[in-house]
Amino acid sequence: xxxxxxxxxxxxxxxxxxxxxxxxxxxxxxxxxxxxxxxxxxxxxxxxxxxxxxxxxxxxxxxxxxxxxxxxxxxxxxxxxxxxxxxxxxxxxxxxxxxxxxxxxxxxxxxxxxxxxxxxxxxxxxxxxxxxxxxxxxxxxxxxxxxxxxxxxxxxxxxxxxxxxxxxxxxxxxxxxxxxxxxxxxxxxxxxxxxxxxxxxxxxxxxxxxxxxxxxxxxxxxxxxxxxxxxxxxxxxxxxxxxxxxxxxxxxxxxxxxxxxxxxxxxxxxxxxxxxxxxxxxxxxxxxxxxxxxxxxxxxxxxxxxxxxxxxxxxxxxxxxxxxxxxxxxxxxxxxxxxxxxxxxxxxxxxxxxxxxxxxxxxxxxxxxxxxxxxxxxxxxxxxxxxxxxxxxxxxxxxxxxxxxxxxxxxxxxxxxxxxxxxxxxxxxxxxxxxxxxxxxxxxxxxxxxxxxxxxxxxxxxxxxxxxxxxxxxxxxxxxxxxxxxxxxxxxxxxxxxxxxxxxxxxxxxxxxxxxxxxxxxxxxxxxxxxxxxxxxxxxxxxxxxxxxxxxxxxxxxxxxxxxxxxxxxxxxxxxxxxxxxxxxxxxxxxxxxxxxxxxxxxxxxxxxxxxxxxxxxxxxxxxxxxxxxxxxxxxxxxxxxxxxx
Numbered sequence: 312x313x314x315x316x317x318x319x320x321x322x323x324x325x326x327x328x329x330x331x332x333x334x335x336x337x338x339x340x341x342x343x344x345x346x347x348x349x350x351x352x353x354x355x356x357x358x359x360x361x362x363x364x365x366x367x368x369x370x371x372x373x374x375x376x377x378x379x380x381x382x383x384x385x386x387x388x389x390x391x392x393x394x395x396x397x398x399x400x401x402x403x404x405x406x407x408x409x410x411x412x413x414x415x416x417x418x419x420x421x422x423x424x425x426x427x428x429x430x431x432x433x434x435x436x437x438x439x440x441x442x443x444x445x446x447x448x449x450x451x452x453x454x455x456x457x458x459x460x461x462x463x464x465x466x467x468x469x470x471x472x473x474x475x476x477x478x479x480x481x482x483x484x485x486x487x488x489x490x491x492x493x494x495x496x497x498x499x500x501x502x503x504x505x506x507x508x509x510x511x512x513x514x515x516x517x518x519x520x521x522x523x524x525x526x527x528x529x530x531x532x533x534x535x536x537x538x539x540x541x542x543x544x545x546x547x548x549x550x551x552x553x554x555x556x557x558x559x560x561x562x563x564x565x566x567x568x569x570x571x572x573x574x575x576x577x578x579x580x581x582x583x584x585x586x587x588x589x590x591x592x593x594x595x596x597x598x599x600x601x602x603x604x605x606x607x608x609x610x611x612x613x614x615x616x617x618x619x620x621x622x623x624x625x626x627x628x629x630x631x632x633x634x635x636x637x638x639x640x641x642x643x644x645x646x647x648x649x650x651x652x653x654x655x656x657x658x659x660x661x662x663x664x665x666x667x668x669x670x671x672x673x674x675x676x677x678x679x680x681x682x683x684x685x686x687x688x689x690x691x692x693x694x695x696x697x698x699x700x701x702x703x704x705x706x707x708x709x710x711x712x713x714x715x716x717x718x719x720x721x722x723x724x725x726x727x728x729x730x731x732x733x734x735x736x737x738x739x740x741x742x743x744x745x746x747x748x749x750x751x752x753x754x755x756x757x758x759x760x761x762x763x764x765x766x767x768x769x770x771x772x773x774x775x776x777x778x779x780x781x782x783x784x785x786x787x788x789x790x791x792x793x794x795x796x797x798x799x800x801x802x803x804x805x806x807x808x809x810x811x812x813x814x815x816x817x818x819x820x821x822x823x824x825x826x827x828x829x830x831x832x833x834x835x836x837x838x839x840x841x842x843x844x845x846x847x848x849x850x851x852x853x854x855x856x857x858x859x860x861x862x863x864x865x866x867x868x869x870x871x872x873x874x875x876x877x878x879x880x881x882x883x884x885x886x887x888x889x890x891x892x893x894x895x896x897x898x899x900x901x902x903x904x905x906x907x908x909x910x911x912x913x914x915x916x917x918x919x920x921x922x923x924x925x926x927x928x929x930x931x932x933x934x935x936x937x938x939x940x941x942x943x944x945x946x947x948x949x950x951x952x953x954x955x956x957x
Contacts (some may be wrong), residue, residue, distance in 0.1 A: 333441075337380065347385060348362070350362070359827075405951070418745050445487075453626055473783065483815075494565070500557075523549055527539060559590065568604075573608060633819060650789065668819075674774050753772070885919065
């Protein structure tokens, strides 16, 4: 006799449970759709666990012992087949669990919202005026129309600037979404943070009806988030706008677009740590939708795809080049001077007509202090963190533990005097306020968020990424602390600085001067010539001989020495170069554990990920059987690690 069975994916973080399990379906449950939540027993743990139905089938062997599905939690099919295939493909590439991916995209169930959901939304209409405006914006880019229609991939160099109070990059993404919606297809727009999200939503609201826009944001309440997720399950097209997890939205997407893919906020902080760009590339390959990676700069990851012919290079039909003025360190009158005389004069003249943006590297008054005698960095005695001053004459405070250092003594020269070594946003505003009497000074940083400023004369001192938008653009932009930003211990520090400066320069009014103070070299020239793609190409060429990402992929293997040795031994059987494995070496901050790096080509990605994942599962099974008594996993794995970790 035959019987019905359900193949389910358990909602569990345990790696050994990351596969499909068969359960018998009792007749009293009736029809069980694919993608619904169910409750099933987990015999090895002696408890009930949530799961998603992946497949329902008939089995001839009715004598095979199977546990039975306990209950159907909800009739809403929250995991359609396309979402499962994307989660499975993404997890396999990152050597992770599919349930961890689904946990990012499927919100917690809200019973009231689900009962009120009808699932019969009508296709939203797009006005002829909105289509005409969208076509005009898309015509400003070469081959963008054809790329959207053909479902191809493109790296877009966004036009900088503001038009009629609207950022031009939001116009471009909104126009692409309008074109897709008019043709009956959905769009996913992914942005790094809530500031970009709000700006993009404001532009979309001027083109599309409210019912066509679905917000996908962690700041939403649980009911609103679940309500938006249920809307993405419907056949009616929509425009999904959100942060990194929105890339998995289960719509039938005709376009997936990511803004500023170099922003670290687009890198997932939870296992398996998949970057939104990588998930979008996998989705496009799987579904055949159009894909856009847009920004004012070009990441080396996107440039690698362009160089291989896998993505098209989309430029403006008529390029708009900001007016960038460089002042090199050699041109500064004094070594301690922060603002070049030409930048100072330009800012003074510009404040007569409107706001001026001054970008600094750090918030606060003076984030770091040094000994007044020997110039040694002032450190907190208990934790070793840097000491800083919150305002002039304040008691030094540790930036790590927050302790006050009232009786600080230099360990090198025994001096008790401190000196301000750096200028944060508040100290810069204090100094410029005295140099520009009568001009309003506005501070914009994490502690003082400012979204927009008017066209009235003002000095806006902002940290990188916190710059507010001026209604008609800034009359001048001054970029300070560039040399300090370039000293960060990061392999991509030049790429990051170019992104920060380019995004700030894009806020300038047409023809407004942009002064980069105290910086020369390739990064400064790339900004001055507005050739960010050329800088990405040069960076990629320098990384290739060193086998550094993104020229190659890198996996991080951590754990107990015996577990790491077994994982690396499994890799030794693969056809990898002799220098592919670096380490293992002890982890200074985690006694008893070691770390190793594995470098491999993209073509070997599937084999390496499968081998390492098998090692993680094997160690987890051994630990489950009692061979490992530690609460921590004996082996952890992460693919495509971030450059600061590398």
